[in-house]
Amino acid sequence: MNLNVSVSSPPVIKVSDQDVGVTISIDLIVDVLEAGEVIPVACISVDISASCDAEIVRNSLTGRLKLKKFSTDLKWSKIGKLHMSVIQSLSPTALKTVLIPYLNSQLKRGIPLPILNGFTLENARIFYTPPWIAVCSDVTFLGDYYFRHHLAYVS
Secondary structure, three states: OEEEEEEEEEEEEEEOOOOEEEEEEEEEEEEEEEOOEEEEEEEEEEEEEEEEEEEEEOOEEEEEEEEEEEEEEEEEEOOOOOOHHHHHHHHHHHHHHHHHHHHHHHHHHOEEOOOOOOEEEEEEEEEEEOOEEEEEEEEEEOOHHHHHHHHOOOO
16 A cells, blocks of 8 residues: 655645744545556545744754644545545544644754854744744854864864
């Protein structure tokens, strides 16, 4: 069995006063392998709405993801009716208890920002000003100690 995931329309991104919201529509196509041939047997349409609030901690972008809405619908099936009510009831629970906490743990660690060696961000803030997001920060030069300490490993 194979699961193909494709975005069925461009994501809709909205900036509010407190966070960034995204709505995305995905098609999940279930394929099976029969006699060496891949056969698509069903397509499930998934609509997901979530929001994320972000902040800059040290030199990393961190954040927290929140699931707002999740729905599924059977687009087509070559294997008869699927019990979509079971999928619709289990999927949000799996997302809320497994996937969203995992993604939040990764976001909590932070995504390193591309900062030049020897510099660091200070007093960095993210401002949500719909429809824009502004990032403001002071940049600090770490000084000669940084370069003497780190360049010793290069030579």
